[in-house]
Amino acid sequence: MADDHPILLERQGDVAWLKLNIPQRLNPLAQPLQVAMREQLAVLREDRSVRALVITGMGKAFCVGADLGSMRPPSDQSLGEQTADAMEALSNRLIEDIRSLPFPVVSAVNGPCAGAGVGVALAADIVVAAQSAYFYLPFMPRLGIVPDLGSTWFLQRSAGRARAVGLSLLGERLPAKQALDWGLIWACVEDAELAEQAQALAQRLAQLPAHAAHEIRRTYDHAESASLQEQLHYEASRQRELIDRPEFAEGVSAFLEKREPKFPPR
Structure with missing residues (x-):
C-alpha cells in the first residue's frame, strides 16, 4: 500500500496492523482516512487468517480527532446538520466496525490521542499506551460541544462518571500513566517498547x-445494565452453548495433558 495512503495495513503473522497515516498533521480523522479505515476493516473482517488487530498512528501522534480545518457547510445544510449526518453515515459506523470485529483489537496509543481519536482508541478491546502519550477531550471547553465517537460511553464505564465528567468539562490532558491508574487502559510502556509490546499482546x-472477542464483549456489555440475578442467568445460558463447543473439549484435554491449548482459526 502506498505510503501516502491515509491508512497503512501491515501483517506480522496472524496479527494485522492498521496505521493511521497522516503523520504531518498528527493523523486527524479526515473523511478519506475514515473511509479508507472502514474499507480496510471490511477486508480484515473477511480474512480468516487474521486472528488479532493492532490500531496505531504513524509519526508522533495516535490521532488528534476531527479535521476541523476541512469543515465547511454546504449551501443546503447548516454545519451542525452536515456534521451529524456525516457522523451517522460514517464516523459512528467506524466505531461500530471496530467493536464488531470477530477478533480481538488492541489500540497502541503512540502519542497524543485527542477529541474523537479518544473514541477510536477506546473502541479496542485492550489499550496500551506509550509513556509520552496522553488523552485529551477539548470538545466542551474549547468548542462548546460534547465528546463523541463513543468517548462518553467508554470513559464513564472505564474511569467512572466523576472522572469522565471532570475530563470533559476541564479539558485537562490525561497522561498515559494516570490513565493506567484510572483503569482506562491496560498498560503504559516505554515509548521505544510500544510496538514490541503491542505485537506481543496481540x-x-x-x-x-x-469466538473470544465477541463473547467477552457481549458478556460485559450485558453486565452493564443487568442485575446480579440477570447476569448469573446470562452466564449460565452462555455456558450451556459454549461448553458443548470443540474449544472447551480442547481446553480440558490440554489441562489434563499439561500443555497449552491449540484452538483452530476462524
Whole structure:
C-alpha cells in the first residue's frame, strides 16, 4: 500500500496492523482516512487468517480527532446538520466496525490521542499506551460541544462518571500513566517498547478461541445494565452453548495433558 495512503495495513503473522497515516498533521480523522479505515476493516473482517488487530498512528501522534480545518457547510445544510449526518453515515459506523470485529483489537496509543481519536482508541478491546502519550477531550471547553465517537460511553464505564465528567468539562490532558491508574487502559510502556509490546499482546490474543472477542464483549456489555440475578442467568445460558463447543473439549484435554491449548482459526 502506498505510503501516502491515509491508512497503512501491515501483517506480522496472524496479527494485522492498521496505521493511521497522516503523520504531518498528527493523523486527524479526515473523511478519506475514515473511509479508507472502514474499507480496510471490511477486508480484515473477511480474512480468516487474521486472528488479532493492532490500531496505531504513524509519526508522533495516535490521532488528534476531527479535521476541523476541512469543515465547511454546504449551501443546503447548516454545519451542525452536515456534521451529524456525516457522523451517522460514517464516523459512528467506524466505531461500530471496530467493536464488531470477530477478533480481538488492541489500540497502541503512540502519542497524543485527542477529541474523537479518544473514541477510536477506546473502541479496542485492550489499550496500551506509550509513556509520552496522553488523552485529551477539548470538545466542551474549547468548542462548546460534547465528546463523541463513543468517548462518553467508554470513559464513564472505564474511569467512572466523576472522572469522565471532570475530563470533559476541564479539558485537562490525561497522561498515559494516570490513565493506567484510572483503569482506562491496560498498560503504559516505554515509548521505544510500544510496538514490541503491542505485537506481543496481540499475538497472545491471537491464540484465543475464535469466538473470544465477541463473547467477552457481549458478556460485559450485558453486565452493564443487568442485575446480579440477570447476569448469573446470562452466564449460565452462555455456558450451556459454549461448553458443548470443540474449544472447551480442547481446553480440558490440554489441562489434563499439561500443555497449552491449540484452538483452530476462524
